[in-house]
Amino acid sequence: MSSLNGLIVDDHPAIRTGILSALQGQIKFKSIREAGNINDAKQIFKMYRIDVMITDLSLNGEDGFILSEYVKKNYPLTRMICYTMHRDWSYLRKAFDIGVDAYILKDSEMNYLVAGLQSVIAGKKVFPVEMRTLLPEIPDETKKKMKKLSKRELEVLHFIGNGCMNREIAENLSLSVRTVESHRASIIQKLELGSSMELVQFAISILK
Numbered sequence: 001m002s003s004l005n006g007l008i009v010d011d012h013p014a015i016r017t018g019i020l021s022a023l024q025g026q027i028k029f030k031s032i033r034e035a036g037n038i039n040d041a042k043q044i045f046k047m048y049r050i051d052v053m054i055t056d057l058s059l060n061g062e063d064g065f066i067l068s069e070y071v072k073k074n075y076p077l078t079r080m081i082c083y084t085m086h087r088d089w090s091y092l093r094k095a096f097d098i099g100v101d102a103y104i105l106k107d108s109e110m111n112y113l114v115a116g117l118q119s120v121i122a123g124k125k126v127f128p129v130e131m132r133t134l135l136p137e138i139p140d141e142t143k144k145k146m147k148k149l150s151k152r153e154l155e156v157l158h159f160i161g162n163g164c165m166n167r168e169i170a171e172n173l174s175l176s177v178r179t180v181e182s183h184r185a186s187i188i189q190k191l192e193l194g195s196s197m198e199l200v201q202f203a204i205s206i207l208k
Helices: 013-023 038-047 064-074 089-098 110-121 129-134 140-146 151-161 166-173 177-190 196-206
Strands: 004-009 029-035 052-055 079-084 102-105
Touching: 004 013, 004 038, 013 029, 013 110, 029 038, 038 064, 052 064, 052 110, 064 079, 064 089, 079 110, 089 102, 102 110, 110 196, 151 166, 151 177, 151 196, 166 177, 177 196
Parallel strands: 004 029, 004 052, 052 079, 079 102
Antiparallel strands: none
16 A cells, blocks of 8 residues: 555544554554544544554443444445454454454554554454464465574564563563563574564564
8 A cells, every 4th residue: 555544543642642653654654643432533534535544442432343343334445453452352353253454452562553554554464363263374485484493482473473572571481581682683583584673573474
């Protein structure tokens, strides 16, 4: 996609500001509009072309899925990212069934949201590990790249793909934060990636 028009829907202005700040300089948008509730979001869709929508699932007490279903029905070309605190399986399953393109938790690192959005723009799906069995298998070419990684590095990659910060990875694997940082650097080198952002994108893609 080129000349993207985006929409951020969240009832907390500070979160909308945080997302805008994270996207600045990372993804080229023609415009990014904001809405704090479902009705305002619908009005924006009626007035402008929206290519990508990032939306919460709890909007001033309203069910955010109402908006997702509305967009899917009336604007099927719009790519949707659910950005939420809900870890509940029923939410995750409903989002998948509606046909959203990504389900990203708010307690993930912000660069995970950015990388997830980049993957969605590229036509990929981004879902937590619980839904991975319903998605296409990892391509053979990607599997070959991953054979370069050690067992520990694959574990670290798994946590990166699920949006975990270095501290969380360290706690889960009983490692020091410095060791996790070393593993990240090694993974980047072995996979010939250019940056930490590319690492996050790769982790998302192989766990897709």
